[in-house]
Amino acid sequence: MCLGIPGLVEEILNSEPLERSARVRFGGISKEINIAFVPTAAIGDYVIVHVGFAISVINESEAKRVFRYLEEIGDLEDLE
Template sequence: MCLAIPGRITSICDPDPLTRTGKVRFGGICKDINLALVPEALEGDFVLVHAGFAIARIDEHQAARTFDLLRELP
């Protein structure tokens, strides 16, 4: 089973389409994430991240729902 975690893009560091990276905030943690798979994502957008790669852009409501579900886990 794979788990993707939502995070918000705070900055885009490398705009090159093949090596596009950015800072993504997950609650209080900020990580460098590869954004090459979501070329449409912009600063401030929420993305789903798996293994260091943003794999999809999602809206704020979806991100909040996912965070709520994760908080319910034991």
């Protein structure tokens, strides 16, 4: 099964269109993520990330709902 995880964009690292990347926080960890597929993503936005690529921007309430669900099923620890 494939699963996209929400993360918070903390910093834009590269703004070149095809190489656009950002530091994205997932719970207690941060990772460098390619955000070329979501050109409107900005610092403070939540994005859905799948295998290192942000694939969509979502609102904060939706991101928190997904985090609550992951916490309930015990998969949130796997992100750390």
